[in-house]
Amino acid sequence: MNTIERVEVLLPGKVEPEGLELHRGPVPEPGAGQLLIAMEATGVSFAEQQMRRGRYYDQPEFPFVPGYDLVGTVRAAGPGVASDLLGRRVAVMTKTGGWASHVVVEAADAVEVPVGVTAAEAETAVVNGITAWQMLHRKASVSAGGTVLVHGANGGVGSILVQLALASGIRVIGTASTRHHETLRALGVVPVDYRSGNVPARVRELAPAGVDAVFDHVGGDGIVDSWRLLAPGGTLVSYGSAATRDDEGSGSWPVLRLLGRVWLWNALPNGRSAHFFNVWAGRAYAKDRFRARLRSDLTQVFAALQRGEITAKVAAEIPLARAAEAMRLAESGTVAGKVVLVP
Incomplete structure (x- = not known):
């Protein structure tokens, strides 16, 4: 008699991708108010x-199972x-724990x-779609006819964000390496080469x-240029610190520095x-x-996906057991869209 077992990828500490560990064990049972999900992506x-790298703000202590979100069937x-x-097939934001064949979640978190x-x-549109939707519609609230700048327009969040903006009648300028420019132009984005060294000057021309x-996921000192490019009444939405990815030291400091700048800029009387x-x-x-807003917004994102206003960009589908390969690919900077792990 075959017994179904749970397979999970464990992050044991600060390791290279090849240091990820594959563990096997019994499938857990859901408790009160919980669901058992068989992960599909x-x-x-x-x-x-x-x-x-131990540099994500408020990440748990090692060891733990990573995996920010997942899609699967309720078992x-x-x-x-x-x-x-x-x-039924559901999507869940987990923050950690998604890199496993079977995951127990709170039923109230499933959409x-x-x-x-x-x-x-669906997996490409969970955390990336929620992030893009809420930044565009809940934070920036740009009207049709407006212009926005999206850094990393070919990335997981950026690619959804530009499509949502275009669907709302907003002009989009997007930074990306030149190999992605043709794809961005086909969408209707005005591309700018982020490696050219003159991004602010080029954006000011446009x-x-x-x-x-x-919308800036880069952080670092370049965030100052993002602030200076705003029109009167404009909004800067910072949502990451990619520029400091390979830095040593505290993972909290880049975030705290960004928060300090946000506080200071909002204190200035400049509109x-x-x-x-x-x-x-x-x-x-x-x-x-929080749950009601997430459910509402993710439902809107899935509806936009069904209408074709956004397209799912799956860079690759790689088996869970080859998580190291998937991590290497995602970190390579050579792919457009999201690297997805499957059972």
């Missing part, structure tokens, strides 16, 4: 890249959970995936009066505003509101 994001429901969820959307397609919003976006903001003290 989970992603490799910038968060996991930072976690393996069991704990006490107090409606049985009609059994057999149903529409029929016709594959697991890999938007002499400034841009209505800048512009700055935000540091954290997709988990509000969960600790307003969990029900």
Whole structure:
């Protein structure tokens, strides 16, 4: 008799991708208010890249199972959970724990995936889609006819963000390496080579009066240029510190530095505003509101995916057991879209 076992990828400490460990064990059972999900797709994001370096803000102590989000089928429901969820495909933001064949989650955190959307397609739109949607519509609130600058327009978040903006009638300037420019132009994005050394000058040529919003995942000292490119009344949304990915030392310092700059800029009487976006903001003290907003926004993202307003960009689908290979590929900077792990 064959027994189903749980397979998980463990991050034991600060290691190279090849240091990830594959563990096997019994499939867990869901408790009260919980679901057991058989994972069908989970992603490799910038968060996991930072976690393996010990540089992701508020990551758990080593060892732990990484995996920021996942998509899968509900296989069991704990006490107090409606049985009609059994057999349905759902998406969940987990922050950690997604890199496993079977995952127990709180039922209230699961959002149903529409029929016709594959697991890999849905996976590209979970944390990336929520981040893009909330930054564009809840933080920046740019009107049709406005202009925005999206750094990393070919990346996981950036590629969804530019499509959501274009669908809203917003002009998009996007930074990316030249190999991605043709794809961006086909979407309707005005591409700028981030390696040219004159990004601010080029953006000012394209938007002499400034841009209505800048979405910046790079951080570092370049965030100052993003602030200076804003038009009067414009909004800067910072959501990462990719520039410091390979730095040594505290992983909290780059975030704290960004928060300090945001506070200072918002104190200036110039009509512009700055935000540091954290997709988990509000969960600790307003969990029900957080969940309702996430459910609403992810439903909107999935609807945009169904309508074709955004397209799922799967860079590669790689088996969970080859997580090291997937991590290397995601960190290579050579892919467009999201690297997805599958069972």
